[in-house]
Amino acid sequence: MAREAPYLEVAEDLRARIKRGEWAEGGRLPSRAQLAEEYGVGRNVTQRAVDRLIVEGLLEGRAGSGTYVRQPRERRRMLRTRHREQRGGSPFRTGLREQGGDAGWESHSEARTPAPARIAQRLGIAEGDPCVRTTYEFLADRQPVQLSESWEPMAITGDTPIVLPELGPLAGKGVVERMRSIGIEVETALEVPRPGRATVAEAALLGVAPGDLLLHIERTYYATDGRAVETADITVPDVRWEIAYEIDIRHG
Structure with missing residues (x-):
């Protein structure tokens, strides 16, 4: 019977050694070259095994440092509920404060960005219509925990003080409060969660391993007249957050 590919055999042996405790949690493994010499294989074999x-989540690579046995991380609950939106301000910051954490974010906005087809469909506008695109990196206790890309039609906000979400008199106050300031009441939000795996770029931004489970949430806010006023793609690492939805039965 044919043997397994060499990298799978090396991976299986490393897996067993990790489970036996040969390297403690947080411990550094030998270099790829050392492992290759130990197993009598090429470096590309040990590279594939370690990858x-x-x-699988057993190891983590640290740029310029090496490969380490991954330590368990605290997994928090992120509650998605309309009540946080009604309180004003950032729902993310409100939720984290309730858990005793410190929240913040970094953002970058670009005005007059043509809406791609998928975004135009969600906003109910024509492809290429100008929007404000804002990318966010959310932080909890100074560690990256969530990514978001938001789109707002400039036909709604273009001639108002809130055209840039993180500048002006209501910077950082959240979509609901900002829209209310220009006479638009946000009535509903539609969220579509989808599982995914972290790309190399996402893993680097979130401090997780490539291939880790992610939850992608497609969120769109709608005003009382049915218009979509904002849509966003939110990315949450499953290893850090459990997503829970609160449903108000009285209004359900």
Whole structure:
């Protein structure tokens, strides 16, 4: 019977050694070259074996430092509920404060960005219509925990003080409060969650391993007249956050 590919055999042996406690949680593994010499294989074999265990979540790579046995991380609950929107301000910051954490974010906005087809469909506008696109990196206790890309039609906000979400008199106050300031009441939000795996770029931004489970949330806010006023793609690492939805039965 044919043997398994060499990298799978190395990965299986490394997996067993990790489970036996040969390297403690947070401990550094030998270099790829050392492992290759130990197993009598090429470095590309040990590279593939280590990459496989990183995807599985047993190991983590640290740029310029090496490969380490991954330590368990606290997993918090992120509650998605309309009540946080009604309180004003950022729902993310409100939720984290309730858990005793410190929240913040970094953002970058670009005005007059043509809406791509998928965004135009969600906003009910024509492809290419100008929007404000804002990217966010949310932080909890100074660690990256969530990514978001938001789109707002400039036909709604273009001639108002809130055209840039993180500048002006209501900077950082959230979509609901900002829209209310220009006479638009946000009535509903539609969220579509989808599972995914972290790309190399997403893993670097979120401090997780490539291939880690993610939750992608497609969110769109609607005003009382049915118009979509904002849509966003939110990315949450499953290893850090459990997503929970609160449903108000009285209004359900």
